[in-house]
Amino acid sequence: MTLIDISRPLDQRTPTWPGDTPFSYEVSWSKEQSGSVNVGKLTMSIHTGTHIDSPFHFDNDGRKVMDLDLELYVGPARLIDVSGLSSIGAEDLAAYELEGVTRLLLRTSSWTNPDEFPSEIPFLRADLAPYLHARGIRLIGVDVPSVDPLDSKELAAHHGLHAHDIHILEGLALDHVAPGDYELIALPLPLAEADGSPVRAVLRPFTS
Numbered sequence: 001m002t003l004i005d006i007s008r009p010l011d012q013r014t015p016t017w018p019g020d021t022p023f024s025y026e027v028s029w030s031k032e033q034s035g036s037v038n039v040g041k042l043t044m045s046i047h048t049g050t051h052i053d054s055p056f057h058f059d060n061d062g063r064k065v066m067d068l069d070l071e072l073y074v075g076p077a078r079l080i081d082v083s084g085l086s087s088i089g090a091e092d093l094a095a096y097e098l099e100g101v102t103r104l105l106l107r108t109s110s111w112t113n114p115d116e117f118p119s120e121i122p123f124l125r126a127d128l129a130p131y132l133h134a135r136g137i138r139l140i141g142v143d144v145p146s147v148d149p150l151d152s153k154e155l156a157a158h159h160g161l162h163a164h165d166i167h168i169l170e171g172l173a174l175d176h177v178a179p180g181d182y183e184l185i186a187l188p189l190p191l192a193e194a195d196g197s198p199v200r201a202v203l204r205p206f207t208s
């Protein structure tokens with residue numbers, strides 16, 4: 001069985017949203033102190049590295065992570081290359097066959113230095129969510145920190161995707177993966193109150 005890891009590593013070098021909580025892992029209770037075990041302590045923003053958003057992230061009345069349908073985070077996914085675009089809309093996907101696709105991963109290859117938070121990213125235009133919804137897509141994954149422009153306050157793409165029942169997976173690492181069909185596994189943690197969750201995202205090729 002070959003799993004392709006499409007998660008960004010989490011360590012003190014992992015970039016975060018400007019002004020957001022830095023990532024930190026420390027052994028807060030060492031083997032010497034406890035007499036038996038090393039016990040780690042993790043501090044991070046949920047929107048660091050590879051993660052999913054729940055609607056509560058951008059809507060006070062939106063669902064929390066625990067309320068999300070887990071089925072969407074496991075199953076067949078299509079990876080397509082949309083590199084070289086400054087934004088992505090319906091017309092950019094017209095050439096791709098999306099019939100029967102439930103989970104769509106967009107490879108932009110635009111986050112070139114993984115040690116730095118990008119200054120500009122390709123974002124999803126307003127006509128993309130209805131276009132994807134009409135084709136039956138329920139989850140969109142991107143290899144950038146957001147589906148909206150980094151300075152967006154209204155988060156039109158987040159709201160538009162949510163309004164069209166499309167779940168959001170962000171911060172994937174896709175440069176080393178060939179476009180095609182895979183099984184995606186990217187399960188959120190069972191965080192009862194949270195606005196999102198880090199995920200370990202992997203792809204399993206159908207033929208190997």
Ligand SMILES: N[C@@H](CC(=O)c1ccccc1NC=O)C(=O)O
Pocket residue numbers: 017018019020045047053057145146150151152153170
């Ligand atoms: N929507 C982004 C997160 C985001 O916008 C954000 C995350 C942390 C601190 C500030 C943020 N946005 C500020 O305008 C995301 O889903 O990852």
Ligand SMILES: [Zn+2]
Pocket residue numbers: 046047051052053145170196
């Ligand atoms: Zn997020």
Ligand SMILES: [Zn+2]
Pocket residue numbers: 053145146147158168170
């Ligand atoms: Zn987001």
